[in-house]
Amino acid sequence: MKNAMASGGVRVRLTGIRRVFPVLDDAGRALRGSGSGVVALDGLDLDVAPGAFVALLGPSGCGKSTLLRLVAGLDRADAGTAVVEAEEGPAGAGGARARAPIAYVFQDAHLLPWRSVLENAALPLELAGAPPEERRAAARAALLQVGLADADARYPAELSGGMRMRVSLARAMVTRPRLLLLDEPFAALDELTRSRLDDQLRALWAELGMTVLFVTHSITEAAYLAERAVVLSPRPARIVADRTLALPAERTAALRTEPAFAREVRALQEALESGGA
Numbered sequence: 166m167k168n169a170m171a172s173g174g175v176r177v178r179l180t181g182i183r184r185v186f187p188v189l190d191d192a193g194r195a196l197r198g199s200g201s202g203v204v205a206l207d208g209l210d211l212d213v214a215p216g217a218f219v220a221l222l223g224p225s226g227c228g229k230s231t232l233l234r235l236v237a238g239l240d241r242a243d244a245g246t247a248v249v250e251a252e253e254g255p256a257g258a259g260g261a262r263a264r265a266p267i268a269y270v271f272q273d274a275h276l277l278p279w280r281s282v283l284e285n286a287a288l289p290l291e292l293a294g295a296p297p298e299e300r301r302a303a304a305r306a307a308l309l310q311v312g313l314a315d316a317d318a319r320y321p322a323e324l325s326g327g328m329r330m331r332v333s334l335a336r337a338m339v340t341r342p343r344l345l346l347l348d349e350p351f352a353a354l355d356e357l358t359r360s361r362l363d364d365q366l367r368a369l370w371a372e373l374g375m376t377v378l379f380v381t382h383s384i385t386e387a388a389y390l391a392e393r394a395v396v397l398s399p400r401p402a403r404i405v406a407d408r409t410l411a412l413p414a415e416r417t418a419a420l421r422t423e424p425a426f427a428r429e430v431r432a433l434q435e436a437l438e439s440g441g442a
């Protein structure tokens with residue numbers, strides 16, 4: 166059920182994306198000439214519908230993080246376009262189009278150790294110049310959503326790894342992003358914590374309806390979370406499978422033991438293997 170905080174998602178369209186990283190010589194200069202660059206992505210097309218939850222799977226080094234960074238605008242493609250559909254500006258803004266709010270969650274929580282949980286969660290709003298009361302209220306609401314309402318005065322060093330990741334998720338959600346990019350966010354956590362956070366993430370998505378791109382190495386995590394799974398080949402990443410997962414919208418622990426779940430996991434496994442992973 167979508168609530169009043171629901172922001173909805175934006176469409177993401179990648180067309181003919183190519184990204185080549187220069188190989189540097191000992192002096193740090195880019196080597197020139199054919200074959201001297203690391204081709205991470207070459208001619209990649211991907212269209213993600215607004216509000217979709219898409220998992221990206223692929224072998225280590227194939228270009229998944231590169232892809233997310235391009236979508237986030239943290240890096241530029243050498244060819245092709247990465248479009249995150251912009252929002253219409255408010256009426257009377259002269260047709261100005263704002264960039265859709267995007268949030269990025271990394272594998273490590275990346276919290277500021279000298280700031281409390283509340284101050285960490287409020288950081289994006291502080292950077293955006295929101296008034297103190299407003300950003301504290303929004304940070305409290307986001308911490309409540311990730312089950313950390315009681316921890317707001319604590320400091321990162323006092324938290325478990327799973328709690329830190331939840332603060333990181335709250336910090337991402339505080340701006341009510343319309344696109345949430347997650348790069349192996351729960352990979353370093355134990356299995357139980359990871360599946361709890363998977364459930365929380367899926368619940369946030371069901372409630373708020375943002376578009377989610379989720380990079381993971383775990384086939385079962387991809388099948389459990391996503392509606393669509395895109396499997397990439399070794400570098401340069403090309404799409405070897407693009408599956409709409411035939412699973413119920415309600416994801417519970419019991420689903421993991423169902424034959425339909427096993428079928429999806431097997432199909433994704435085969436796609437990874439056929440791609441040369």
Ligand SMILES: Nc1ncnc2c1ncn2[C@@H]1O[C@H](COP(=O)(O)OP(=O)(O)OP(=O)(O)O)[C@@H](O)[C@H]1O
Pocket residue numbers: 186187203204205223224225226227228229230231232400
């Ligand atoms: N800034 C950079 N400079 C040079 N090469 C880079 C840079 N970023 C990535 N690469 C190279 O591009 C390729 C793709 O890297 P990327 O980090 O996107 O892979 P990945 O799929 O996220 O891998 P992993 O699953 O291990 O995180 C790799 O060969 C990597 O070495």
Ligand SMILES: [Mg+2]
Pocket residue numbers: 229230231348
């Ligand atoms: Mg990566």
